[in-house]
Amino acid sequence: MEKTRLTPFAKILIVFGIVGAIGYGLYQLRGSSLATKDSVFGDSSTTTDAKSKDVINVGVVTWGGYAGGQYFNEGFEANSKSRFLKDYGFNVNFKVIDDFDASRDAFKSGDIDLMWATVDAFPTEVAGLAQFEPQVVFQADWSRGGDAIVVNRNIKNVADLKGKKVAVAPMTPSHSFLIWLLNAGDLKMSDIKLVEVPSAIDAADAFKSGNVDAAVVWSPDDQDCVKKVAGAKILENTKNASHIIADVFIAKKEFVDKNKKRLQQLYEGWMIGAAELNQSDENKKKAAGILATGLKMPEDFCYNAINNVRLATHGDNKNFFQLNSDYKGVTGEELYNTMKMKYDELGYKTANVKSWRLVSNSDLVTNTSLSGSENDAEEGATFNVASSTDAKKEAISTKNVSITFNTGQYTLDENAKQLIDLQCVPIAKSFSNARIRIEGNTDNVGLRESNVALSKRRAQAVVNYMVTEYGMQAERFIVVGNGPDKPSKGCEANDNERCKAKNRRTDFELVSN
Secondary structure, rough: OOOOOOOOOHHHHHHHHHHHOOOOHHHHHHHHHHHHHHOOOOOOOOOOOOOOOOOOOOEEEEHHHHHHHHHHOOOOOOOOOOOOHHHOOOEEEEEOOOOOHHHHHHHHOOOOOOOEEEOHHHHHHHHHHHHHHHEEEEEEEOOOEEEEEEEEEEEEEHHOOOOOOOEEEOOOHHHHHHHHHHHHHOOHHOOOOOEEOOOOHHHHHHHHOOOOOEEEEEHHHHHHHHHHHOOEEEEEOOOOOOOOOOOEEEEHHHHHHHOHHHHHHHHOOOOOHHHHHHHHHHHHHHHHHHHHHHHHHHHHHHHHHHOOOOEEEEHHHHHHHOOOOOOOOOOHHHHHHHHHHOOOOOOOOOOOOHHHHHHEOOOOOOOOOOOOOOOOOOOOOOOOOOOOOHHHHHOEEEEOOOOOOOOOOOOOOOOHHHHHHOOOOOHHHHOOEEEEEEEEEEOOOHHHHHHHHHHHHHHHHHHHHHHHHHOOOOHHHEEEEEEEEEOOOOOOOOOOOHHHHHHEEEEEEEEEO
């Protein structure tokens, strides 16, 4: 039988058929790959995965202060309902990494693009992150009850902490809070017996086990400690200490430079979400449901967690980055620089870490325009006129400030004003929800009635300066003139010049509102 020969045209058809089959196979393979990527988000309408350049990965912890972004994202994982995707065209993925070291490793390796931090403790981290040129790009919240110090029945005020065992996680927001509280009570870290623990959770365990007299803990562990330790109470928390712990997000400079527009849009959406939560309890409840799923915690825990912070708005961020010339409250730079010095004094070698100007980047805030009162900065606390009860209420802390006056005078000189600036104002601004009692005291030289009147005028002079110079609310202050009736311990007799000088003092006290 004669073999059949293929014509040139037939050969061409066969070649085209083979090429087409290969192309179809590759097309099917690509479709399967995309379907696998879609499954990362559980929604077939999403076409990118967590490693894609279309996703911003944000590292967070179990905390209510990031709810603005998670609410705007309609969840923790990237999804088709996300307003980041709908409004701006990119995905956001929140990764919960509660272990501190693991979160930093994820940032260094690039597994997360934005990393949480608190400005108060950030000076202790800057040197270790130097090669990545970390940038503070926006503020997420102020702690408002999320951090607290619990104490046993024998401790009634900050002064009673002297010589006591206090559990705290070093170089964390808890540590920062303790530093500020001791300073407000005229104590140093060396005045207490510091018990270092890995975390605030461990601090709570140490307190409940009876191993320490006090502990700096997170909410709701503060309530749990009070419930389980007879006679225990919350000495102070960040409801009063309102401007000490500021959660922010950090990005590598290289990432910021390459993603300016997208990061600005992330910030804008996050701020819109935060404003909506601040304005509506129903929205907070919705956010609590989102957090409950993402954090695997009960909804009531998540709802309380949101209420234990001030979710920062666009206006708050403008204040934080000093873009509002009228703002006289605590700024990021002020907090960063203060804690840099305080941690250095404790031996953590932070004095030479990079300046705020080099670790902060306000471009996202500057390039965003959000109108409407919901985006305004937080208004300060409102106080009623102090009552006679407030004048006698036990102080949380007392700081003795040696403000000197000329004999028989109550006018502040420049030295006195500078002393108030350095010793009183930072505490007043940081504990902005607490009342302040200013008590004037004298020695026993002269008539008692005259000294009482003079000491009250001197205390009022201090108040007038803080109201005029720093815009603090006059009703916040309690003015007391003790005259010679409240001498310093050991100097009751006023029998030498040293004691007389010690008794001519002004007491600066924090009192619960």
